[in-house]
Structure formats: C-alpha cells, structure tokens
Amino acid sequence: MKGRKREGIAAMIGVLLAGAAPLRAAECDFEGCLRTALAEKPGKVWEMEIEREEQGGKIYKFEIKDREGKEWKVLVNAQTGCLVETEEVVGRGNAAFENGAKISPEEARQTALEKVPGKVKEVERKLEKGGMPVYEVEIVPRSGGGEREVEVGALSGEVREIREERYEIGEQEGD
Numbered sequence: 472m473k474g475r476k477r478e479g480i481a482a483m484i485g486v487l488l489a490g491a492a493p494l495r496a497a498e499c500d501f502e503g504c505l506r507t508a509l510a511e512k513p514g515k516v517w518e519m520e521i522e523r524e525e526q527g528g529k530i531y532k533f534e535i536k537d538r539e540g541k542e543w544k545v546l547v548n549a550q551t552g553c554l555v556e557t558e559e560v561v562g563r564g565n566a567a568f569e570n571g572a573k574i575s576p577e578e579a580r581q582t583a584l585e586k587v588p589g590k591v592k593e594v595e596r597k598l599e600k601g602g603m604p605v606y607e608v609e610i611v612p613r614s615g616g617g618e619r620e621v622e623v624g625a626l627s628g629e630v631r632e633i634r635e636e637r638y639e640i641g642e643q644e645g646d
Contacts, residue, residue: 515535518534519639520532545557592611595607608620
C-alpha cells in the first residue's frame with residue numbers, strides 16, 4: 472500500500488510536470504530525487520513543491536510525515552539528486568525552538584516583508600540540522616509571480632534565503 476501511495480504522488484507530479492518546461496539532460500529524474508528524500512526521512516510524502524533559489528537552481532521540496540508523526544521538509548537538488556537540507560517542522564511551544572529563538576514570529580514577519588513586500592500567508596517554525604531555529608515566512612508578493620518563502624534566522628533575525636515556489640501538489644494545511 473505504501474508503494475502505491477508513493478506511485479500515486481509520483482504519477483500526479485508527473486502529470487503536473489508534463490506541462491512544465493522539459494528537464495535538461497543534466498537534471499536528475501524526479502524518481503531519483505524522491506528516493507533521496509525518502510532515504511533521508513522514510514514516511515508518507517504528503518506535499519511536494521518545485522522551487523527556484525535566488526541563484527536560479529531548482530529544488531524539489533518534499534514534505535514528509537514520518538512513522539512517529541513528525542513533519543519534515545526534505546530539500547533535494549533537481550540537477551544532482553543530492554540532499555540539500557532537512558528541516559523538522561515544529562509547532563508553537565516546542566522547547567528546542569523556543570529556547571533557541573531570539574526574535575519573535577512578528578519580528579521575522581516584518582524582516583521578511585522588508586525583502587518581499589506582499590501578504591503573509593503563514594509563518595512556520597523549523598529546526599534545521601543541529602537544532603538551528605528558523606522561521607519560514609510564506610508571502611504572496613505584491614509584484615506578482617509565485618509565492619516566496621523567506622527564511623529568517625530565529626537567532627540572528629537575518630534573511631538566510633529566499634525561494635520562489637513554482638509548483639505545489641499534495642495535501643494543504645487544513646485539508
């Protein structure tokens with residue numbers, strides 16, 4: 472059954488990608504990137520996004536719920552199939568996050584809006600490798616284009632990176 476679910480997500484994504492620009496020959500195939508993500512965090516893929524980094528690189532972001540019910544974001548480089556980073560999504564009140572954060576969600580929101588003016592959809596708390604607390608601020612930019620994800624370090628208050636969401640498929644929050 473688990474294999475069928477993965478195949479179903481992969482098939483849905485394949486249909487989505489059929490309308491997208493063709494992959495260059497140097498890019499890793501989607502299934503290879505999916506295998507990389509699931510090798511890092513086995514579980515159920517419930518959402519997948521294709522994102523562009525500021526430098527132009529393409530990233531597959533797989534949102535995975537593991538067997539313990541923890542939620543993870545696993546980012547894989549679409550060109551190489553290599554793992555970029557793994558982040559645990561945590562809720563309000565998570566001791567590791569709250570003890571490490573030096574800025575509030577509202578401060579992270581304001582910092583992100585200074586870089587990408589628009590409407591904030593969501594502010595998430597994440598723990599990166601080594602327990603580094605980070606806010607991910609999702610913004611619908613005033614200038615148009617795809618939704619932006621602005622990562623703000625919860626220790627420094629500095630913008631760490633900005634990625635543009637190109638495609639999203641799977642279950643959404645509240646579904």
